[in-house]
Amino acid sequence: MSNHRTPQPPSRLPKVGTTIFTVMSALATQHGAVNLGQGFPDFDCDPALPDAVTDAMRSGHNQYPPMAGVPALREVVSAKITALYGHHYSAADEITVTAGATQGILTAILAIVGPGDEVIVLEPCYDSYVPNIELAGGTVVRVALQAGTFRPDFGAIGAAITPRTRAIIVNTPHNPSATIWRAADFARLAEILRPTDIVLISDEVYEHMVFDGQSHASASANAELAARSFVVSSFGKTFHVTGWKVGTVVAPAPLAAEFRKVHQFNVFSVNTPMQHGLAYYLADPAPYRELPAFYSAKRDLFRSGLAETRFKLLPSEGSYFQVVDYSAISALGEADFCRWLTSEIGVAAIPLSAFYDDGRNQGLARFCFAKRDSTLQAALERLARL
Ligand SMILES: Cc1ncc(COP(=O)(O)O)c(C=O)c1O
Numbered sequence: 463m464s465n466h467r468t469p470q471p472p473s474r475l476p477k478v479g480t481t482i483f484t485v486m487s488a489l490a491t492q493h494g495a496v497n498l499g500q501g502f503p504d505f506d507c508d509p510a511l512p513d514a515v516t517d518a519m520r521s522g523h524n525q526y527p528p529m530a531g532v533p534a535l536r537e538v539v540s541a542k543i544t545a546l547y548g549h550h551y552s553a554a555d556e557i558t559v560t561a562g563a564t565q566g567i568l569t570a571i572l573a574i575v576g577p578g579d580e581v582i583v584l585e586p587c588y589d590s591y592v593p594n595i596e597l598a599g600g601t602v603v604r605v606a607l608q609a610g611t612f613r614p615d616f617g618a619i620g621a622a623i624t625p626r627t628r629a630i631i632v633n634t635p636h637n638p639s640a641t642i643w644r645a646a647d648f649a650r651l652a653e654i655l656r657p658t659d660i661v662l663i664s665d666e667v668y669e670h671m672v673f674d675g676q677s678h679a680s681a682s683a684n685a686e687l688a689a690r691s692f693v694v695s696s697f698g699k700t701f702h703v704t705g706w707k708v709g710t711v712v713a714p715a716p717l718a719a720e721f722r723k724v725h726q727f728n729v730f731s732v733n734t735p736m737q738h739g740l741a742y743y744l745a746d747p748a749p750y751r752e753l754p755a756f757y758s759a760k761r762d763l764f765r766s767g768l769a770e771t772r773f774k775l776l777p778s779e780g781s782y783f784q785v786v787d788y789s790a791i792s793a794l795g796e797a798d799f800c801r802w803l804t805s806e807i808g809v810a811a812i813p814l815s816a817f818y819d820d821g822r823n824q825g826l827a828r829f830c831f832a833k834r835d836s837t838l839q840a841a842l843e844r845l846a847r848l
Contacts, residue, residue, distance in 0.1 A: 475593050482816040483589075486800060490810035496841040498829040499800075499810035501637065501782065505834050507702040508749060515739030523738045529726050531559025531710075532737035538744045539710050545747075547683040555715040558725055559732045562707035563667045563696040568594045569728055570663050570692040570711060571629070573720040575600040579628035584614060586638055586817030588665065591631050600628065604819055612639035612776075614647055620654050629661040634679065635668040635780025638817050638828040642672055642780040645679045652686045661717065662687055667696035667709070668781040670750045673758040676779065682712065689714055692721065697740055700750050702832075708736050757782055757831075760838065764831040767842030782832035785814065789825035791848050796823050803827070808844045 483500055490497040523532075530536065536553035544550050551557050560566035567590060575581055577599035583591050585604050595602050605618045619630070632651070634643035655662065664681035672678045681691045692713045698704040713721060743749070761778050768775055774787035792799050796813030804810040814826040831838060 474597060478593055481589060482797065482800075482812060486804060486810050486812060489801060489804045493805045493808060495804045495808045495810045496837060496844065497810045498831070498833065498837075498841055499804075499812045501830045501832065502704040503702045503782075503832040504837055505702065508743075511701055511703065511739060511743050514742040515735050518735040518738035518742075521738075523734050525734065527559075527731050527734040527737055529731050530722060531557070531732060532734065532741060535559055535737045535741035535744070536710075538741050539712070542744065542747070543680075543682055543712065546678075547680045549682040549685065549688050551682070551712045552715065556718045557710060557712050558718060558722055559737055560694075560709045560711050560725070561729050561732050562698060563665065563694045563709040564590055564707075565729060566692075566694045566709050566711040567591065567631075567663065567665060568597070569724045570694070570713075570721055571595055571598050571600070572728075573724045574661055574717070575628050578626060580624060580626045581628060582619065582622050582630040584619075584630075584632065585819065586612075586814055587631070588633060588637055589817065592819070601626075602819075603627070606818075607636075607639065607641075609824065612636065612641045614643070614651075616650050616654060619651070623654070623658065623660065627658065627660050629663055630655075631663045631665065632681070633665040633667075635666075635671055637668070637781055638783055638812065638814055639776070639785055640778040640781045640783045642676065643679050644676075645683065648679055648681055648684045648687055652684055655690065656686070660690070662691040664691050664693045666693055667699045669695055670700045670753040671757050671782055672780040673754055673761065674779065678780070690717075692717060700753065701740075701743070706736055708732055708740060760831045760833070760835070763835060764829070764838050764842070767838070768845065771845055771848045773845075773848065776826075782830055784829045784831055785826055786811075786829065787825055788827055788848075796825070796827060797821075799825075800827055807847060809841045 486499040536557040540553040571594045575598040579600045580603045581595045581600050582603045585606050603622050605622045608615050669678045681687045682693045696709040772790040776785040778784045796815040800811050800813045811827040811829050815821040
């Protein structure tokens with residue numbers, strides 16, 4: 463008999479299984495569906511960006527960078543945040559380059575959350591938050607965004623706070639609802655947090671995708687909140703390079719110091735040539751300043767096609783998502799509707815229920831419009847049957 467025994471330690475994340483994103487993508491491939499489910503562009507980035515990275519590699523920037531990130535990148539990020547949001551973060555002590563926002567969020571949580579600590583998440587929410595809190599041994603406290611509008615319910619947020627609340631996670635522009643927070647929302651949150659020591663983790667990966675002349679309200683633009691916040695951003699979203707996995711986390715020095723303790727023994731540092739390439743590319747604000755026009759044109763193209771169908775369109779204020787209410791088309795639950803849409807109509811979408819712990823059905827699905835116009839047209843031709 464073999465004595466090769468594989469131990470089965472108790473799972474740290476027993477509830478985590480195959481996500482709906484993987485399921486829907488596999489179904490889309492199987493049925494040759496247009497995949498508007500997964501949130502990433504199907505077009506390439508500005509060639510100047512890989513050119514800058516290639517130059518960095520050829521110039522010998524191929525060894526470990528400083529733990530917190532290449533200084534030139536941290537400097538340009540500092541200047542950018544000051545210019546956009548009016549808050550100065552020290553490149554030396556307050557800005558850390560991370561392996562994408564995903565690592566940044568996990569590292570922030572591991573740095574400050576321990577057993578017995580509660581962390582408030584606003585549902586629907588991005589799927590990494592809850593397992594991250596659980597890995598840290600914290601307790602997840604779910605507060606729903608308001609049904610129908612996805613606006614924050616400040617009464618409910620205030621009521622969820624206890625002496626054990628360590629942090630709250632906010633995401634604007636919001637995945638999946640495509641709503642944004644205004645400066646007044648952050649001001650309201652600041653009031654609620656004022657008497658507490660609660661840390662804000664503000665996930666702002668879609669900061670450069672805000673439409674209709676609105677500007678992005680960052681937690682860093684509110685001085686009171688900036689003093690208690692980790693603000694998370696992602697170059698992958700901004701520059702159409704989601705596979706590069708490079709982002710930043712900014713925070714006041716005492717929080718950044720704790721962040722870096724975990725970062726140091728997690729990834730230690732993020733790949734060097736990408737950081738040099740991004741530092742060079744980021745010096746020109748044009749690419750991110752042009753992003754709202756670029757994406758709102760795609761949003762408008764997609765929405766005008768959907769307006770011909772029986773989908774009811776929710777507002778898309780920011781991010782690259784469009785939520786639709788399909789209740790005039792089908793009585794199916796959200797996951798079943800999205801499976802049907804993928805296999806029978808040939809367009810993949812993501813059920814909103816995937817972003818809630820209780821998997822509630824509201825008759826809503828999320829499309830991603832970060833796609834070539836031809837991809838959006840192909841999807842619209844198929845959806846026209848609805
Ligand atoms: C709200 C939100 N936060 C974080 C991330 C992860 O960003 P990154 O690819 O930089 O890890 C995503 C990606 O989809 C997201 O939608």
